[in-house]
Amino acid sequence: MATILELKDVTKQFGGLTAVANMAFQIEKDSISGIIGPNGAGKTTMFNLITGIYNVTEGDIFFEGKKLQNLQPYQIADIGITRTFQNIRLFKKLTTYDNILTACHYNTDYSILDAVVRNKKFRTGEKKLHQQVEELLEIMGLTDRKDTVASNLPYGLQRRLEIARALALQPKLLLLDEPAAGMNPDETIKLMHLIKEIRDRFQLTVLVIEHHMDLIMGICDKIVVLNFGRKLAEGTAQEIQTNSKVIEAYLGEEEVIC
Numbered sequence: 001m002a003t004i005l006e007l008k009d010v011t012k013q014f015g016g017l018t019a020v021a022n023m024a025f026q027i028e029k030d031s032i033s034g035i036i037g038p039n040g041a042g043k044t045t046m047f048n049l050i051t052g053i054y055n056v057t058e059g060d061i062f063f064e065g066k067k068l069q070n071l072q073p074y075q076i077a078d079i080g081i082t083r084t085f086q087n088i089r090l091f092k093k094l095t096t097y098d099n100i101l102t103a104c105h106y107n108t109d110y111s112i113l114d115a116v117v118r119n120k121k122f123r124t125g126e127k128k129l130h131q132q133v134e135e136l137l138e139i140m141g142l143t144d145r146k147d148t149v150a151s152n153l154p155y156g157l158q159r160r161l162e163i164a165r166a167l168a169l170q171p172k173l174l175l176l177d178e179p180a181a182g183m184n185p186d187e188t189i190k191l192m193h194l195i196k197e198i199r200d201r202f203q204l205t206v207l208v209i210e211h212h213m214d215l216i217m218g219i220c221d222k223i224v225v226l227n228f229g230r231k232l233a234e235g236t237a238q239e240i241q242t243n244s245k246v247i248e249a250y251l252g253e254e255e256v257i258c
């Protein structure tokens with residue numbers, strides 16, 4: 001198995017606070033991996049480092065063997081890493097369809113001039129875009145809500161729409177920050193199947209932060225556990241559930257283990 005993402009001794013400090021300390025792990029291509037840990041453990045900060053929102057204080061992050069150094073978030077999206085956010089970020093006044101379409105437009109290969117004169121290249125490109133939007137609507141179960149304004153969608157569907165927008169950028173690595181937040185158990189199970197389906201259909205790698213242990217334990221090939229910005233443990237769901245350090249520090253409450 002090839003490694004798609006590697007963190008080598010990554011540290012992030014905010015003034016005197018060390019949010020992430022000497023973090024090191026590898027993510028295998030085509031896998032689904034999870035990051036868990038108590039509030040404030042450094043999970044979102046790690047996503048922000050991988051996606052270029054923050055620069056690392058020390059250490060290196062490699063994507064497909066290349067160092068991600070001083071790249072801007074849009075450059076990181078260009079090389080194939082996209083994400084969703086803990087606090088949903090959508091164009092709230094646009095329809096579901098247009099939210100996906102604006103993200104798909106990022107991939108167009110026609111120029112402004114092609115668009116102005118509406119030549120064949122533009123028309124073919126536009127047709128492809130609309131096909132891509134329809135496909136994403138279908139996969140994400142949003143077709144019958146395509147004309148609904150995003151702010152009027154139920155919360156669970158807003159989260160799905162956010163994933164659709166991240167997929168529209170055709171990533172190789174998809175980072176999901178608490179995709180099941182606010183979902184009921186039934187929606188969470190459906191999301192779990194959907195994440196697997198997305199991985200298979202688009203042949204991508206998924207890294208997911210989640211507090212819903214059933215989702216994490218149900219879909220992840222590997223789980224990295226953080227505590228106070230440090231890696232506490234790493235392994236399969238079974239290894240994590242039986243790891244004494246994890247049980248002591250994080251999964252101490254029995255009901256957390258599914």
Ligand SMILES: Nc1ncnc2c1ncn2[C@@H]1O[C@H](COP(=O)(O)OP(=O)(O)OP(=O)(O)O)[C@@H](O)[C@H]1O
Nearest residue numbers: 014017018019037038039040041042043044045046
């Ligand atoms: N921009 C920032 N400036 C200063 N401190 C920050 C910043 N971002 C995060 N922190 C701090 O870094 C630590 C890790 O925060 P982070 O949001 O990464 O944790 P988390 O594991 O994602 O938590 P949660 O599960 O609550 O989302 C926290 O102490 C937080 O207050």
